[in-house]
Amino acid sequence: MMASRILQETVKTPKELYKFLLRSCNKLPKGPQEFYKHSIKQSFKQHVFEPDPERVKQIINKSLSDAEWIFKKVHIEFIFIINP
DSSP states (O other), X not given: OHHHHHHHHHOOSHHHHHHHHHHHHTTSOHHHHHHHHHHXXXXXXXXXXXXXXXXXXXXXXXXXXXXXXXXXXXXXXXXXHHOO
């Protein structure tokens, strides 16, 4: 989970997370790509008005570790997403 740790230091805001995740989806195969793009958009809408900054950090960290897991699942090195 080294890659997600690097990202946790660089992705600080929900907007940065949203942009990063949507761009990362382009590296996935077509089927999962559409599924995860939709999921990212829905999750963003659900949490857009989160008032607690600590909860926002938790959501960002969890999202990044989940993204790393997804890329491992489809056999794409997550580190290449960070450093193309």
